[in-house]
Amino acid sequence: MKYLKVGLLATLVAVLFTTTTQAGQREGAFSLSPMIGYHVFEGSQNTEDAIIGGLSLGYNVSKRWAAELEVRYTPTETDLPAQEDINAWSAGVNALYHFNPDGPFVPYASAGFGVMYFNSDDYEDDGDYMMNWGVGAKYFINDDFALRMDLRHLVDLHSDREWDHNGDDQLDNNFLATAGLYWQFGGPAILPPPPLDSDRDGIPDLRDKCPDTPLGVMVDAVGCPPVEKTPPPPPAKFIDGDDDGDGVLNSRDKCPGTLKGVIVDEDGCPVSLTIQIEFDFDKSQVRPEYHEKLREAAAFIKQYPETKFLIAGHTDSIGSVTYNKELSMRRAAAVKKYLVEEFGIAAHLMTPRGYGENQPIADNDTEAGRQRNRRVEVICCLVIPPE
Numbered sequence: 001m002k003y004l005k006v007g008l009l010a011t012l013v014a015v016l017f018t019t020t021t022q023a024g025q026r027e028g029a030f031s032l033s034p035m036i037g038y039h040v041f042e043g044s045q046n047t048e049d050a051i052i053g054g055l056s057l058g059y060n061v062s063k064r065w066a067a068e069l070e071v072r073y074t075p076t077e078t079d080l081p082a083q084e085d086i087n088a089w090s091a092g093v094n095a096l097y098h099f100n101p102d103g104p105f106v107p108y109a110s111a112g113f114g115v116m117y118f119n120s121d122d123y124e125d126d127g128d129y130m131m132n133w134g135v136g137a138k139y140f141i142n143d144d145f146a147l148r149m150d151l152r153h154l155v156d157l158h159s160d161r162e163w164d165h166n167g168d169d170q171l172d173n174n175f176l177a178t179a180g181l182y183w184q185f186g187g188p189a190i191l192p193p194p195p196l197d198s199d200r201d202g203i204p205d206l207r208d209k210c211p212d213t214p215l216g217v218m219v220d221a222v223g224c225p226p227v228e229k230t231p232p233p234p235p236a237k238f239i240d241g242d243d244d245g246d247g248v249l250n251s252r253d254k255c256p257g258t259l260k261g262v263i264v265d266e267d268g269c270p271v272s273l274t275i276q277i278e279f280d281f282d283k284s285q286v287r288p289e290y291h292e293k294l295r296e297a298a299a300f301i302k303q304y305p306e307t308k309f310l311i312a313g314h315t316d317s318i319g320s321v322t323y324n325k326e327l328s329m330r331r332a333a334a335v336k337k338y339l340v341e342e343f344g345i346a347a348h349l350m351t352p353r354g355y356g357e358n359q360p361i362a363d364n365d366t367e368a369g370r371q372r373n374r375r376v377e378v379i380c381c382l383v384i385p386p387e
Contacts, residue, residue: 023143024063025101029187031058031066033148037178039074039088045164045172047086050076052176060187063101068094068110072176084122090130090154091115098138106138106146116156126161130154138182145183152176199223230254244268263307263380271307273300273380277335278371281318284330286338294335297378298343301350310379311336311352314359316370321356329354335376 032055039052054072061067074088092114099107111133119125134152141147156172164172195204199211201219208223217225231254240251246258248268255269263271275297277290286294301309313332315324332352339345362369 023140024103024106025060025066025098025138026143026184026187027060027063029060029184031060031068031182031184032056033058033068033070033180033182035148035150035178035180037150037176037180039072039076040175040177041076042173045161046079047088047164048076048079048083050074052178054178054180058096060184064098066096066098068096068112070094070114078120082122084120086118086120086123089117089119092130092132094132104140106140107135108137109133109135110150110152116154118161123162129157131157134176144185145181147179148182149179150176152178263304271304271380273297273309273378275378276375279331279374279376281316281370281374282327284327284334286334291342294338294378295343298339298345300380301339301345302343304380305346305349307349307380309350310377311350312359312377312379313352313354314361314373314375314377315357316373317357317360317364318370319357325354325356327354328356331374331376335378 035054035056037052037054038049040049041047052072052074054070056068056070058066058068070092072090076086076088078084078086092112094110094112096108096110099109111131113129113131115127116130117125117127132152132154134150136148136150138146138148152175154174154176156174158170160170164170195206197203197208198205199208199213200215201208201213201217201223203219203221203223205211210219210222210224213219213223213225220226234250234253234256240249242249242253244253244256244258245260246253246264246268248264248266250256253268255264255267258264258268258270265271275293277286277293279285279287301307311332313328313330313335315328315331317324319327329352332354336347336350336352339350340347357364357373360369360373361375362372364370364373
């Protein structure tokens, strides 16, 4: 009979470790765990080891912490010549701490307290306080169900049962090995992952007809940049003029209504330039791969010799605020110096500013994001902001 019990437990353990799973602990969910296993009594208790059944009701306070109320029942008998029937009950409250709560395989540690109660037709009933601790694991089959295994050491406090050779007010050790089903229900719904959007233009790849759209470009319903339409020329006037004051006559101004002070090209449309170069961590030297981009910036600047350019330096969030502001200023100054020395750009046309870590364009919690934030931007054409 004992070999049959051990074989049943081994089968449950094997199933636990071979089932395919998909999910983990869910915060805010309730749980129900029917369990079956084997109860081992300390030898001096004169109580036969036997099959045990139990039921636990729990609540996941967080993904890692949970509380459970459990009840167990072991129908057994005394290990004496008379072999009288004994009903062993235990009930308690336990705290569980889960490791790897988001994975399919979730080991845990538990501890708690409660009561043990023994009753028999032939002996006086006995009730004691008990404490227990143990370890276990859950192996998830899907979002709601998992197979569960639990190993527990249970200490029966102040045992004074008539058939127990430990005597009055002694501690008895019990060992439990159980396996069963874990069902979690309720809690926040698990949403499916969002559809893949490789170019991050807001249109899922499944219906994106332009999958390589540059970041920041406006797109239509199928993920493609809208076709630019040249606005019709303004109606001819008997007297030509310059209504928006941009220096381009109305008759050939393709962008009427330009705001005052904005630099325009020969067609009266705003001129703009923004380039961005990155730096190594805690460095202010211009990297060789950006020399060609700075050459293009210099060519643009030479086309507008009276225009002011902002050289804006930035850093990631590593380091103090004061140090990062100084480092960003050194980076901006290095770019200005490179444009002056390599391409002969007039120094008074460029205003370097250090903004430190205050204007990130990416997440500073990742290395890739911090690298993007280590940058200098050459910006035209605008009114240089005050310090």
